[in-house]
Amino acid sequence: MKIFQILPRRMKFSKGRASSVELCVAEWVAGSRFRGETTVFAEAGDDPLIDVDIHRWHPARKLVSWQTALEIRRQVAQRGCDLIIVQQHIATAARIAAFNPGTPVILSTHNYVEGRAEGFGAPVRDRLVQHRLRGLSGITLISEATRSEFTENWPGVKIPRAVVSNGFDFGQWQPRQERDKLVLVVGRVTEEKGLLEAASGIGTFLADHPDWRACFVLSEPEKNPSYFQAIKDALAARASQVDLLAGIPYAQVRNLSERCAIAVVPSKWNEPFGRTALEAHAGGAALVSSGSGGLREISGDCALYLDAVSGPAIDLALRALAQDDEQRRDLAASGAARVRRLFQMSGIDAAEDTPSICERLDRFCERVVASFGVPNATAETLRA
Numbered sequence: 001m002k003i004f005q006i007l008p009r010r011m012k013f014s015k016g017r018a019s020s021v022e023l024c025v026a027e028w029v030a031g032s033r034f035r036g037e038t039t040v041f042a043e044a045g046d047d048p049l050i051d052v053d054i055h056r057w058h059p060a061r062k063l064v065s066w067q068t069a070l071e072i073r074r075q076v077a078q079r080g081c082d083l084i085i086v087q088q089h090i091a092t093a094a095r096i097a098a099f100n101p102g103t104p105v106i107l108s109t110h111n112y113v114e115g116r117a118e119g120f121g122a123p124v125r126d127r128l129v130q131h132r133l134r135g136l137s138g139i140t141l142i143s144e145a146t147r148s149e150f151t152e153n154w155p156g157v158k159i160p161r162a163v164v165s166n167g168f169d170f171g172q173w174q175p176r177q178e179r180d181k182l183v184l185v186v187g188r189v190t191e192e193k194g195l196l197e198a199a200s201g202i203g204t205f206l207a208d209h210p211d212w213r214a215c216f217v218l219s220e221p222e223k224n225p226s227y228f229q230a231i232k233d234a235l236a237a238r239a240s241q242v243d244l245l246a247g248i249p250y251a252q253v254r255n256l257s258e259r260c261a262i263a264v265v266p267s268k269w270n271e272p273f274g275r276t277a278l279e280a281h282a283g284g285a286a287l288v289s290s291g292s293g294g295l296r297e298i299s300g301d302c303a304l305y306l307d308a309v310s311g312p313a314i315d316l317a318l319r320a321l322a323q324d325d326e327q328r329r330d331l332a333a334s335g336a337a338r339v340r341r342l343f344q345m346s347g348i349d350a351a352e353d354t355p356s357i358c359e360r361l362d363r364f365c366e367r368v369v370a371s372f373g374v375p376n377a378t379a380e381t382l383r384a
Helices: 020-030 064-079 090-099 122-134 144-153 195-207 225-241 250-259 275-282 295-299 311-323 325-342 357-371
Strands: 003-006 038-043 053-057 083-087 105-108 138-141 161-163 180-188 213-219 242-246 260-265 286-289
Touching: 003 064, 020 038, 020 357, 038 064, 064 090, 083 090, 083 357, 090 105, 090 122, 105 357, 138 144, 138 357, 144 161, 161 357, 180 195, 180 250, 180 275, 195 213, 195 225, 195 242, 195 311, 213 225, 213 250, 225 242, 250 260, 250 275, 260 275, 260 311, 275 286, 275 295, 275 325, 286 295, 286 311, 286 325, 295 325, 311 325
Parallel strands: 003 038, 003 083, 038 053, 083 105, 105 138, 138 161, 180 213, 180 260, 213 242, 260 286
Antiparallel strands: none
16 A cells, blocks of 8 residues: 655654654554555655655745645655545645545544634634545544544544554563662653642652652753743752753663653643653653543553642652552553553554554554545444
């Protein structure tokens, strides 16, 4: 099956500063049965994430989605294509579908799909979004949480859908048996991630546990300097026990997950998925989680959930795990086993009850292509 994978503009599918969307696409394509027949469309760049056919285009300054749709139509005519997968952008996916009526188009989402609007002009905007979604041949959602919200917000959209989440090749992960007395927090520097509450709770915990340390791996601190400063201020009294890291390579983040005793994911908003929780389990850490949004889908009963995202609640959870070696080991072992069963990126036999994430995506693509043009092919008939 010939597949076009269309990345959003400004994404270069390169190893330097790759976004989470680009990493997901690289992992999905790398583990797909159709890797050798897939072309990734991305802006001009070098050192690609994986060895795959790449079509590079130059940055567009205006009418970006229209230019993308026109170029894809030209490429479909020249190369031939059985399926087009568009990452994240509804308008671009809808225009590509309109310009290529003979080829099915799937929208691949990594967040909650925009809900119904409020205020002046909302009915017009809602009709436009619904029209665009109905013109697609399918949609993939990153979690059951995002699929449920999509179904609730857009009951009139009956296109096929499937949950295709993040995952890992767990053969690359090497959790240590002996863990450092280290608390790890990884996140983007924004209020919704609960990092200031984590800093407050961890600071209090460390004051009474001088043999423990903490590490904050922060992304995009420059976009919210006042919040970043507040985090630093909350940890200032325990500076000798805390490392604040920004912009470090992913391999270093993975190493920290593989050796820390406890990881904290204190998100205050409904996470669409929660890759940091998956990384914590993959690395063999015991996880303290807010459980918001898709986080409970990842952890199940294999995390210690916070009653509230607050400094005192985080401090209390850390004290409980620090004092109970058995609970800490049990959470670490059960979490590692759970994610290896549910979030294996590739390599699981298709006959298994729990196919790999790449196999789930491949099967959904096959169903969409097989049903393209068939009347009444809906989410119910193609549920994956």
